[in-house]
Amino acid sequence: MSVDSDSVIGSIRSQFESSIYKTYSFRDETTLFVKKESFLKFCRSLKQDFKFTYVIDITAVDYLDIRVPRYEMVYLFHRFGDDYDENIRIRIKVELEDSDITIDSITPIWSGANWLEREVLDMFGIEFRGHPDPRRILMPEDYKPHPLRKDFDVRNRQPSKESFEKELKEGFE
Amino acid sequence: MERVEFITESPDSGDGVSTKSMMLNMGPQHPATHGVLRIVLHLDGEIVVKAVPYIGYLHRGIEKLCENITYQQCLPYTDRMDYLAAICNNIGFILTVEKLLGIEDEIPERAKVAEVILFELGRIESHMVGIGTHALDLGAMTAFFYCFKERERIYDILELVCGARLTTSYPRVGGLPLDLPEDFEEKIRNFLKIFPETIDEVDKLLTRNKIWVNRTKGVAYISAEDAINLGLSGPNLRGSGVPHDLRKSNPYLDYDKYDFEIPVGTDGDAYSRYLCRMEEMRQSVKIIEQAINNLPDGPYAADLPEIVLPKKELVYTKMESLIRHFVLVYEGLKPPVGEVYHGVENPKGELGYYLVSDGTAKPYRMRVRGPSFVNMQAIAQMVKGAFLADVITAIGSLDIVLGEIDR
Numbered sequence: 410m411s412v413d414s415d416s417v418i419g420s421i422r423s424q425f426e427s428s429i430y431k432t433y434s435f436r437d438e439t440t441l442f443v444k445k446e447s448f449l450k451f452c453r454s455l456k457q458d459f460k461f462t463y464v465i466d467i468t469a470v471d472y473l474d475i476r477v478p479r480y481e482m483v484y485l486f487h488r489f490g491d492d493y494d495e496n497i498r499i500r501i502k503v504e505l506e507d508s509d510i511t512i513d514s515i516t517p518i519w520s521g522a523n524w525l526e527r528e529v530l531d532m533f534g535i536e537f538r539g540h541p542d543p544r545r546i547l548m549p550e551d552y553k554p555h556p557l558r559k560d561f562d563v564r565n566r567q568p569s570k571e572s573f574e575k576e577l578k579e580g581f582e
Numbered sequence: 583m584e585r586v587e588f589i590t591e592s593p594d595s596g597d598g599v600s601t602k603s604m605m606l607n608m609g610p611q612h613p614a615t616h617g618v619l620r621i622v623l624h625l626d627g628e629i630v631v632k633a634v635p636y637i638g639y640l641h642r643g644i645e646k647l648c649e650n651i652t653y654q655q656c657l658p659y660t661d662r663m664d665y666l667a668a669i670c671n672n673i674g675f676i677l678t679v680e681k682l683l684g685i686e687d688e689i690p691e692r693a694k695v696a697e698v699i700l701f702e703l704g705r706i707e708s709h710m711v712g713i714g715t716h717a718l719d720l721g722a723m724t725a726f727f728y729c730f731k732e733r734e735r736i737y738d739i740l741e742l743v744c745g746a747r748l749t750t751s752y753p754r755v756g757g758l759p760l761d762l763p764e765d766f767e768e769k770i771r772n773f774l775k776i777f778p779e780t781i782d783e784v785d786k787l788l789t790r791n792k793i794w795v796n797r798t799k800g801v802a803y804i805s806a807e808d809a810i811n812l813g814l815s816g817p818n819l820r821g822s823g824v825p826h827d828l829r830k831s832n833p834y835l836d837y838d839k840y841d842f843e844i845p846v847g848t849d850g851d852a853y854s855r856y857l858c859r860m861e862e863m864r865q866s867v868k869i870i871e872q873a874i875n876n877l878p879d880g881p882y883a884a885d886l887p888e889i890v891l892p893k894k895e896l897v898y899t900k901m902e903s904l905i906r907h908f909v910l911v912y913e914g915l916k917p918p919v920g921e922v923y924h925g926v927e928n929p930k931g932e933l934g935y936y937l938v939s940d941g942t943a944k945p946y947r948m949r950v951r952g953p954s955f956v957n958m959q960a961i962a963q964m965v966k967g968a969f970l971a972d973v974i975t976a977i978g979s980l981d982i983v984l985g986e987i988d989r
Contacts, residue, residue, distance in 0.1 A: 435920045435921065435922070436681055436682070436684065436920065436922050438922060438923065440921075462810050462811070463810050463813060464813050465813065465925070465932065465934065465951065466923070466934055466936065466949070466951040468936060468949040468951075470938055470946075470947045471947075475940070483936070483949075485923060485934075485936075489810075489824075489826060493824070493825050493826055493831070496826075496831040496832055498832070498923075500923065519811060519813070520808075520811050520812055520959075521811060521812040521813025521814075521956060521959060522813075523959060524955065524956065524958070524959050525813075525956070528955075532645075546637065546638060547637065547638035547641045547988060547989075548638060548641065549638075556643060556646055557645060557646055561646075563643075563646055563647065563649075563650050
């Protein structure tokens with residue numbers, strides 16, 4: 410029995426009426442905005458009750474000077490269905506204030522979120538509460554800035570050069 | 583970085599023998615890591631206790647770079663992620679921009695069919711390298727030469743079509759930049775005649791080869807449940823028995839009109855994934871055959887003056903075309919405000935582009951969901967408790983490419 414995506418998304422919306430405060434659709438892709446406080450509870454239910462067992466992508470967008478709140482976490486989930494015939498996709502967004510850029514980690518729910526969240530931590534400096542291994546992933550461990558923030562200039566090479574020179578002087582370990 | 587002890591004495595486990603556990607650094611310069619991957623292995627004798635991968639040695643910041651250039655200029659950067667199947671990355675990006683612009687229905691049939699042919703050639707090319715180097719790592723050198731011979735043939739076709747062999751940067755938003763060359767069809771038919779023989783040869787060399795079977799069967803196992811939970815995609819997911827392929831589940835480029843099967847493994851081990859890749863190539867041949875038989879004549883690019891560059895001869899002879907060309911190159915195309923995600927079934931798994939447009943000619947945010955990046959997460963689980971030599975099997979069977987992991 411195939412289920413269409415509108416009815417699934419409709420039932421998610423009716424069950425989490427108080428947590429979802431905005432919904433929109435663009436090019437047949439539905440986005441739900443979820444309140445930060447109830448995000449973890451929402452995700453647990455998304456996996457257990459609505460069978461979104463597959464996490465596709467996690468990323469963030471920095472809307473510096475364009476929008477308040479500044480950061481937006483973007484999650485993309487996939488539901489296979491019992492016979493792998495439904496293939497429903499849903500995009501969840503959580504807005505984060507500049508003053509408090511922490512969010513609950515979903516790695517305990519979907520283990521595939523581990524590296525994806527680490528990349529967001531690396532590139533945007535967003536902290537994940539309850540993440541089992543919160544380290545930088547692509548940039549060097551002692552690198553300070555977060556490159557995908559909009560206030561980071563693309564020509565900015567200085568910090569990595571400094572840390573490299575420091576290692577040259579003090580020796581690699 | 584803190585200093586670490588490489589050899590630590592572990593307590594007597596009760597059998598009167600105290601063993602020493604060792605920390606071994608593998609990579610980033612190691613021929614079997616397929617690039618600059620570094621894995622720190624914690625060993626107890628020859629058994630891997632823990633494996634910690636370190637990535638980022640090839641990080642070029644493609645996502646950041648693309649925020650500062652126009653949509654057309656982003657295209658060459660996409661070659662340099664999964665450089666073993668550059669054409670698939672290109673087509674994935676083009677499809678995402680077309681979705682953002684909302685012009686998917688206006689792409690002419692000829693361009694779509696040509697893209698399907700090139701996409702499947704890219705899949706064969708990537709699997710040939712994947713299987714060839716995987717076999718080489720495990721000591722079977724002959725298969726490598728057979729595979730690379732076919733890869734060269736595909737590169738010749740790509741060179742004929744777009745002038746480049748490795749970094750293709752080929753289709754454009756709205757269709758193809760030029761019509762397909764005259765002898766394209768002949769070259770493809772010739773390839774389709776020769777290539778299945780090579781698959782059979784590689785099949786004979788490996789599939790029942792005792793050494794190959796012993797080294798891959800039951801090694802680097804991952805269950806279907808874990809594979810889904812870890813977000814694996816491509817042959818790595820299907821090798822565990824999950825019949826998920828975006829060409830069937832969320833079709834693009836009219837893949838639903840082609841007749842092909844999704845090969846699914848049963849065991850979730852390295853051998854299963856190898857068999858999946860072999861069968862996938864046979865299915866790709868089937869798709870290319872159908873596509874080349876139905877390659878229609880007609881326009882190769884959409885008739886959209888705002889988006890598609892005018893023909894070169896018109897630029898030199900017509901004032902209006904020259905102005906259009908100038909404006910489009912100088913200002914770039916401007917999609918509406920919005921955001922799209924589009925995933926394509928790359929040879930290595932789901933390659934997704936997430937584009938956020940603010941209405942200007944440059945993407946406000948471009949996110950690349952590289953299949954290898956997510957697949958690579960499984961390595962720690964796969965090699966835990968395995969022999970040191972099986973780490974090589976695990977890396978090879980995951981078929982990673984570091985250009986895409988580090989981006």
